[in-house]
Amino acid sequence: MMLGSKKWIKFFYSLGLSCVALLLASCSLTAEVFSGTSLEAPELISHLISEVNQQKVIIEVNGQCPANSSILNITIGEKKPDVVTKTLRAFGDLNVGEVSYICDNERQLILRYALPDPNYSGPIKIGVSAVYETAESQFSYRIVEYSRPEVPRPLIWTNDGNDFHTNDDTPLLQGACILSRLTSIEYRIDGGSWQVLSCTPGESVDTWSLTSSPILGIPATDHLFEFRGVNSHAVSPYSEVSSIKITVDQVPPLPPVVIGVLGLSDSNIDEWLGAQRPKVVWTAAVDHHQVELGVYATDRTTVICAPKIAAPEGEYEFLSEDCVGTLVDGTSYVVRLKGKDLAGNLSELSTWYSFTMDLVAPSLSFSNVPPDSKSNFAEFEFSASAGGGSPLSGAIQCSLDSEVFTDCVSPVVLDTLSVGLHRFSIRAFDIAGNSRTSFHTWNISADFVAPICSITSPDLSWINSSSASFAFTCSDDDGIRYVQCQIDEDSWQNC
Numbered sequence: 001m002m003l004g005s006k007k008w009i010k011f012f013y014s015l016g017l018s019c020v021a022l023l024l025a026s027c028s029l030t031a032e033v034f035s036g037t038s039l040e041a042p043e044l045i046s047h048l049i050s051e052v053n054q055q056k057v058i059i060e061v062n063g064q065c066p067a068n069s070s071i072l073n074i075t076i077g078e079k080k081p082d083v084v085t086k087t088l089r090a091f092g093d094l095n096v097g098e099v100s101y102i103c104d105n106e107r108q109l110i111l112r113y114a115l116p117d118p119n120y121s122g123p124i125k126i127g128v129s130a131v132y133e134t135a136e137s138q139f140s141y142r143i144v145e146y147s148r149p150e151v152p153r154p155l156i157w158t159n160d161g162n163d164f165h166t167n168d169d170t171p172l173l174q175g176a177c178i179l180s181r182l183t184s185i186e187y188r189i190d191g192g193s194w195q196v197l198s199c200t201p202g203e204s205v206d207t208w209s210l211t212s213s214p215i216l217g218i219p220a221t222d223h224l225f226e227f228r229g230v231n232s233h234a235v236s237p238y239s240e241v242s243s244i245k246i247t248v249d250q251v252p253p254l255p256p257v258v259i260g261v262l263g264l265s266d267s268n269i270d271e272w273l274g275a276q277r278p279k280v281v282w283t284a285a286v287d288h289h290q291v292e293l294g295v296y297a298t299d300r301t302t303v304i305c306a307p308k309i310a311a312p313e314g315e316y317e318f319l320s321e322d323c324v325g326t327l328v329d330g331t332s333y334v335v336r337l338k339g340k341d342l343a344g345n346l347s348e349l350s351t352w353y354s355f356t357m358d359l360v361a362p363s364l365s366f367s368n369v370p371p372d373s374k375s376n377f378a379e380f381e382f383s384a385s386a387g388g389g390s391p392l393s394g395a396i397q398c399s400l401d402s403e404v405f406t407d408c409v410s411p412v413v414l415d416t417l418s419v420g421l422h423r424f425s426i427r428a429f430d431i432a433g434n435s436r437t438s439f440h441t442w443n444i445s446a447d448f449v450a451p452i453c454s455i456t457s458p459d460l461s462w463i464n465s466s467s468a469s470f471a472f473t474c475s476d477d478d479g480i481r482y483v484q485c486q487i488d489e490d491s492w493q494n495c
Contacts, residue, residue, distance in 0.1 A: 039137035040066035042109055042128045047144070049240075050091055051152035051178055053205055057118035058091050061111040065103035066130045066137065073136065074099055074111070075127035088112070091155060092176070092205060121147040151239040152178045154185050154199075154208060154227040163245040165342035169217045171246055172209070173225060179206040184230045189215065190223055197227070220249035220343070249343035256282040256291055256337045258353035263433050271355045272390040274432030276327055278305070278355070279317035280335050288312040290340040295323065298332055300352065309340070329359040330389060358432035360388035364396075368411070369424075369440045374447035374478040376417040380440070382410045384428040393431040400424055419446050451476035453483070 043064040050058045065072070076099075088102035094114040101111040111128070124146050127139040155161070155176040177185055177199040185208055186194040199208050208227075215223050223246050229239035259282055262268060263275025280293055293316060294307030305323040310316040327333065334354050339347040368381035384396050398408035401423055414424070425439040457471035474480050485495035 041137040050155045057115045063109040065107045065109045069130040070103035071131040073129045151231045153239040165247040167343040217248035217250035252345045252348045253339040253341045254285040255347040255351040268431045272432035274434040281315045284312040288339040289342040293337045332356045358388035358390040361434040361436035362428040364438040372443045378414045390430045390432040393429045
C-alpha cells in the first residue's frame with residue numbers, strides 16, 4: 001500500500017519515535033520508493049542488527065548511493081538527526097542516537113545507527129535522500145517492525161565486518177559478544193560442522209577471537225566464516241548468522257610493464273629524462289591493487305628515490321623530497337617496480353627500467369640573417385643539434401613576431417614585411433623534454449625612393465629584325481631585390 005499520505009504520516013508520528021533511518025534484522029519489512037523526480041535517489045537493500053553490549057544496539061543498513069551524489073539526508077520517523085557525518089566509524093564508536101554513513105568508490109552505501117532504546121519494540125520509518133548541487137532527490141523510505149532479538153548475533157570487528165583478501169592462510173578474526181545473554185558462540189568454515197568458540201568477558205564489551213587453522217591459498221580461494229550466538233534457554237536458541245568472506249591468495253602477481261619515464265616539461269615517454277622529478281609510466285596487470293616503485297643507481301642497490309606505493313592506474317611522479325640529492329646530467333638510473341595484489345602479495349620478479357638524465361638543451365645557430373634595411377624581404381638560414389645525449393624531438397619550429405610557433409625548414413624566406421622592428425624566433429626540443437629558443441631582431445625603415453633603371457643597349461631606334469636583345473642597369477641605395485621586364489602589353493616577368 002502507499003505510505004506517503006498525510007493520514008499515514010500522522011498515524012506513524014503518533015508512535016513518538018526518535019530513531020534514525022535504518023533497517024533491522026529478523027523484522028518484517030515493507031518498503032516504498034517515492035518517484036516523481038529525475039534525480040536519482042539512494043536505495044536501501046539489506047540490514048543487520050549488532051549488539052555491542054546490553055545498552056547499545058547498532059543497526060547497519062546496506063544499499064546503493066546515486067552515481068552523482070554521495071551526500072545524503074537521513075530521517076528516522078519524522079525528525080532529521082542533528083548530526084550526520086560522512087565518516088563511517090567503528091561499531092563501538094557511535095554513541096546512542098548517533099548515525100553515520102559512507103558512500104564508497106563502488107557506490108555502496110553503509111549506514112549505521114545506535115538505537116536510543118535497544119529494548120524498543122515497534123515500527124521504524126527510514127528515509128534517505130541524495131543531495132545534489134542545486135536540488136535534492138525524493139526520499140526512499142522503508143518501514144521496519146523492530147523488536148530486540150532474543151539471542152544476540154556475534155559482531156565481527158575484523159576489517160569492520162567486510163569481506164577482504166589476505167595472503168595469511170591462518171587469518172585472525174575478532175569481534176564482540178554479550179556473554180550475559182549467551183551460553184556459547186559457534187563458528188564454522190566453508191559450511192563445515194559448527195564448533196564452539198569462547199566469549200571472553202570485558203569491562204565494557206565482551207569479545208571473542210579466532211585464529212583459523214591453515215586453509216587453502218594456492219590457488220586463490222574464497223572461504224566463508226560464519227558465527228552465531230547460542231542461548232540454550234531461549235525458545236529459538238540460535239541467533240542470526242554473522243558471516244565474512246575471506247579470500248586467501250598466496251599467488252604472487254605478475255610484475256608491471258614499464259613504458260617509460262617523463263618529466264615536468266617532457267611529453268615523450270621514453271628512456272630519457274630532462275627533469276628532477278621523474279614520472280614513471282607503466283601498464284599494470286589485471287590483479288594489481290597497488291604498485292611499489294623506487295629509483296636506484298645502476299648497481300640496483302643504492303636508493304636514489306625512496307620506494308613508494310602507488311595506485312595501479314599507471315603512473316607516479318616522484319616528489320623532490322622523495323629523492324636523495326639531485327639527479328646528475330648524463331648519468332643513468334634504474335626504476336624498479338613490483339605489483340601488489342589485494343591480498344598483499346608482491347610480484348616475485350621485479351621490472352627494471354633504465355633511463356638517462358639529459359639536462360642540456362639543444363643548440364641553435366643562425367648562419368644567415370637580414371641586416372637593418374629598407375627591404376621588405378628577409379631570408380634566414382639556421383640549424384639545430386642535440387645539446388646532451390638525447391636526440392632532437394620533431395622539427396625545428398619558427399615564429400615571426402607574435403605568431404604561433406610552427407614546424408619549419410631552413411632556409412626560410414619572408415617577403416611583404418611591414419615597416420618596423422621584427423623578431424624571428426626558432427626553437428627546438430629534445431626527447432628528454434629540454435628546449436631552447438633563439439631569435440634575431442632587425443628593423444625595416446620606410447623607403448620612398450624608387451630604383452633607377454636604364455636600357456644601355458641597343459640604341460632606342462628602329463630595328464629591322466624580328467629579334468632583339470637588350471642590356472640594362474638598375475641601382476638603388478638599399479640594393480636591388482629583383483628586376484622585371486615587359487614587351488608591349490605582355491605581363492611583367494623577372495629578367
